[in-house]
Amino acid sequence: MRVHTGKTELTCVLLDMCVTYRGEVLGVHYMDTTDNMKNNYLDESDSHAVAGTRILLEMDIKKDEExxxxxxxxxxxxxxxxLCHTSNFQWKRNVDVYLVVSVKNLGVWVQHLIHNVEHIYKVTGxxxxxxxxxxxxxxxLDVAAxxxxxxxxxxxxxxxxxxxxxxxxxxxxxxxxxNPDAIVMTIDMHLTLPPGFVEYTRRHVVQGKMGFAPMFYRLNEGRTEVTRAGFWETLTYGLLGMYKSDxxxxxxxxxxxxxxxxxxxDWDAVDRLRSKGLELFRLGYPGLVHYYHTRAGMWGH
Incomplete structure (x- = not known):
């Protein structure tokens, strides 16, 4: 496949991988490119057997040191x-994103969340x-303090x-x-959100068209991000992002x-989303992990 970008032409070889979304198959491709490419990027696609394939294409293109x-x-x-440009299906840059969580007690986990989000800000600015x-x-815990x-x-x-x-x-x-043109993403305390989580959310939410429910890696008891063992959680929509208007x-x-x-x-909210004709994109996000925890001391347990 050839991708034309002005005077720069890139030849790409796409290697198929797959992730599953409620019975549908989403192709995920990795790009092996010419020397014009500065980095290799994940290229995600949502396949529709009859019409074709919509692809989120991400590249760093180097030309004359720029x-x-x-x-x-x-x-x-x-x-x-x-390839064709999808003028009626594009994500918006520089959109405000609100990360929303509901808590009661579990102060250590609330502190973990705050420090995690603080790290995102420090890394990305x-x-x-x-x-x-x-x-x-x-x-x-005094959450405001x-x-x-x-x-x-x-x-x-x-x-x-x-x-x-x-x-x-x-x-x-x-x-x-x-603001109807802002994105609202529901989250959980027991996670580590990767530094790119906010920008990743922007790229996978399209106003009036598509919501985003990233899948996380659920760690087994006693496991950490270093000694990880667990599984990709596909049966929850605890992280769900849409534009406020949606x-x-x-x-x-x-x-x-x-x-x-x-x-x-969360399943009920997704059913509402689908009933209004919106798509929901799901993808396992590397680095998005959920820590094992008991329900002891949690809301009514």
């Missing part, structure tokens, strides 16, 4: 030999994201009363965001049905 990074969705029609912690009267002591330029604590509700807390975080269109979380019930609220 490096240009490109990341955009292109389309390869079935039987075609050239990205000031267009905000950590939103919805706190149900935690008694073991912890955030004030951090280096994060943007954060918000929303105080809630009553019994803990994951769906209610996440919905409160979603409602806090007023959260509004889909109705968000069912806070009545899942008031204090823990589990199932």
């Amino acid at each position: 490096v240009l990074h490109t990341s955009e969705y292109v389309y390869l029609a079935t039987g075609a030999s050239s 990205d000031e267009r994201f905000e950590l939103v912690i919805v706190d149900y009267q935690s008694g073991d 912890e955030l004030r002591a951090s280096s994060l330029p943007r954060w918000k604590v929303i105080s809630m009363t009553g019994g803990f509700s994951r769906s209610g807390g996440l919905q409160a975080g979603i409602d806090y965001v007023t 959260w509004t269109t889909t109705g968000g979380f069912d806070v009545q049905k899942y008031t204090t019930k823990w589990g199932g609220e």
